[in-house]
Amino acid sequence: MSVTGRKLQPTLFELSGPGRAAGRRIPVPPADALDRLPAEALRTEPPALPEIDEASLVRHYVNLSQLNWGVDTGFYPLGSCTMKYNPKVNEWAARLPGFAGLHPLAPDETAQGTLELLWELEQDLAEISGMDAVTLQPAAGAQGELTGILVVRAYHRARGDLERTEVLIPDSAHGTNPATASMAGFRTVNIPSAADGGVDLEAFRAALGPRTAAIMITNPSTLGLFERRIVELIELVHAAGALAYMDGANLNAILGRYRPGEAGFDVMHFNVHKTFSTPHGGGGPGAGPVGVRALLIPFLPAPRVLREPDGTFRLERPGERPASIGRVRGHVGNAGILVRAWAYIRAHGADGLREVSDDAVLAANYLRFRLEADGTWEIPYPGPCAHEFIASGAGLKRATGVRTLDVAKRLIDKGYHPPTIYFPHTVDEAMLIEPTETERVETLDAFADALVEIAREAHETPELVTSAPHTAPVRRLDEATAARQPNLRWRPAAPVAPSQAG
């Protein structure tokens, strides 16, 4: 059993019919409302948007939603994405009219509630990470990375150190890390992993030098391993005059156990849609706050949220912190998402957050143990993992021809969202499995059983696996044609009048 729905839907455009549009939502405007505008600035014809009654529209979307798998549907062990349960009180909170209705350019004195909440969230994230200050502006983890690396760039430049043009990145990193380095004007130097999955120290030493601006390390790594040589790595980075950036994608493994700022990292980003349970939204919105140590505060993007001596709050004024890298987006940040993150942190407190990571790591290790004990799946890095771990289907593929992709599709039939597959790129036929702390032991057991059963199926009836999924609303897709002849928008089949002059 996969998703609950089976009813594929026509497009909105096919549901449309002239005059079917839902009833009046706003009063009729005066007929001459646009007469004062120059004719050449106006459309010659209205856009060809669909006209649909509200009941049909709702059924369209409800049926579409049932073609989707979410955390609310079932287990979603998508490694590196931390698909934990999204508490419903947080959705309620973000929709409070006082939060949702507040204009981002409203004068500070009319925005005290949100400003106080954001200021408290900055303090909380700083405490959680051991950093000295936090900006909430970045819209997503990748934008947090860009912000952090631009801060690094500004720091070196402010010291007149213009020769640092390289960023060192382990080969197991998310693709966003090297893409970020490029956007910030740096060259990426890839550092290979050692046999134990950690950074290869010799290769790292060889790459480190006067051209190094920073190292970007995901800790724990995308292999689900805490970086054993982290103390030495950071010391070497600092001795070379470079800075240490921590990709906080895997913060859910270390809450209350390891505080990157306290441990020597200079800058990091948080993915609040991972660690702090703001919903993933089908691909965003999230938020990617950035924490820094004191030496980098001058360069943080503007505006920050400040508390005045009288206990009121305000946004920084333009130019107030001249060394700032500037603005990385409009306004103060994804405040509506940050309300949810604040609610999650305040619901937990310090003990609750530590319990989150303890349970996430315990669950991952339990699931790893179940698979390791069975012996069907290779676990390339045995021993304790962090909040996620790698299983490899390389042996299964050699023995049966069944690929990890097939296994993933077969998991859909068994009622699971597949793990992340073929990432990190450093492991053959990789599955990156992250159960999170919000799944029952029974679910972990059943998932392990399903993986073992699929391996048996791969030996006995491989075509059952290679042709999966069988219970999803659609079978495997023709991705090659999608890329070769892209169809990126609806076009009516019948000839219609052009939708605008041109």
Added chain:
Amino acid sequence: MVYGPHTPDDRSRMLAALGIGSVDELFAVIPPGVRARPMHLPPGLTELELMARLRTLAGHNRVDLASFLGAGVYRHHLPPVVDQILLRGEFYTAYTPYQPEISQGTLQTIYEYQSLLAELTGLDVVSASHYDGATATAEAALMTCRATRRDRVLVSRGIHPQSRQTLATYFAGANLAFDEVPLVADGPAAGTTDLAALARLLDDPARPVAGVVAGQPNFLGLLEPMPEIGRLAHAAGALFVAVVEPVSLAVLAPPGAYEADIAAGEGQPLGIPPQYGGPYLGILACRESLLRQIPGRLIGMTSDADGRRAYVMTMRAREQDIRRERAASNICTNQALCALAAAVYVAALGPGGLGDVAATGAARAAELAAALADSGAPRLHPGPYLNEFAIRVPDAVAVHRRLLHRGILAGIPLAELEPGDPSLADGLLVCATECTTAEEIELFAWALRDELGVRTGVPVAVSGEARR
């Protein structure tokens, strides 16, 4: 309050299976010297306490004012159907549709979003979403540099200051250059992009221009001569980026009609609440020839193994998880749920309804302009506008403050948005939408007349009734 399901027995069972006595052993790999000291956070709250605190904080925001504040973010009627669809758990608790067989809901809704925005912009390729209007504008400018292999962009000062600042940050990182095109200082075209200055800036053989970025309407609310700007850009071999407000596209000529190569914009007006700055929706669209330069996700229609119509993420070779340091952008998580909101909003209104929203805003804005002019605050610029305009108010910042104390959010002082521009120092940027009532306009006009009258020593009777 914690949300995990584990009982002490569950934990014991897992620990026993692992053959360890305490979860601490799983963290033994962290070197002792860098283990965390205890975190100091307020104690965890029960759901009851949490909701009480949140209600209190939300109550400290003032959202009861008669507001004329826009400047890129607009208060619109939100049909309740939009939020009820957003609250479907299958939509909002899913992630990026990596497994298309169980993600057809997300995939089709984004394909439909792309199609709706293609209709509105008149451009065929629409990205699945960007963070907001400012970042979409910056990404559009970066696209022009990649496509033309030139490294300098011209940006009209009619582009929202925050978008220009964001573009500056992105360009500094990429080691690219941009120059600002001034606005006409006076006369009938005052406040719009200075075409003569644009022509001069384009005419520099040593510094060829990749793209020209202009807004319609511009951030002062004025309509720009977009076809002329596009012609000048194209004559110099540059691409033309139109920064648009999506509701206005129901009635204004779309970017595709005036030969824009790329459109960018803030999608917040399409069914997304103001919520103090985000999450919003970055709109980014381009003509088909630029398909390989557009950053971010794209959803395509295809078929499954049985020939059924189905949808999938496509053209993935541009993206960071495949191309790493050679990707078009580092964008990964974007604003998919906000794109869903925009699609439901547009579909719920239909073409007539969206046009009514735009036309009603224009009608209310004309009423507002007339009433404020009667109160002694004429428009700062003479040219045509849709639903937003600047008025001239002596000592604008102080008047804005005093009006706030009367329960009126009188737009925004332009001196706060553009502190360096003396021609805007006396300006208040105000807007109207279909939510603006005749009573609010009357209140604003009356209070403004009172303020200006008091300043000039003309006594004006103050009726308690008119105060809120």
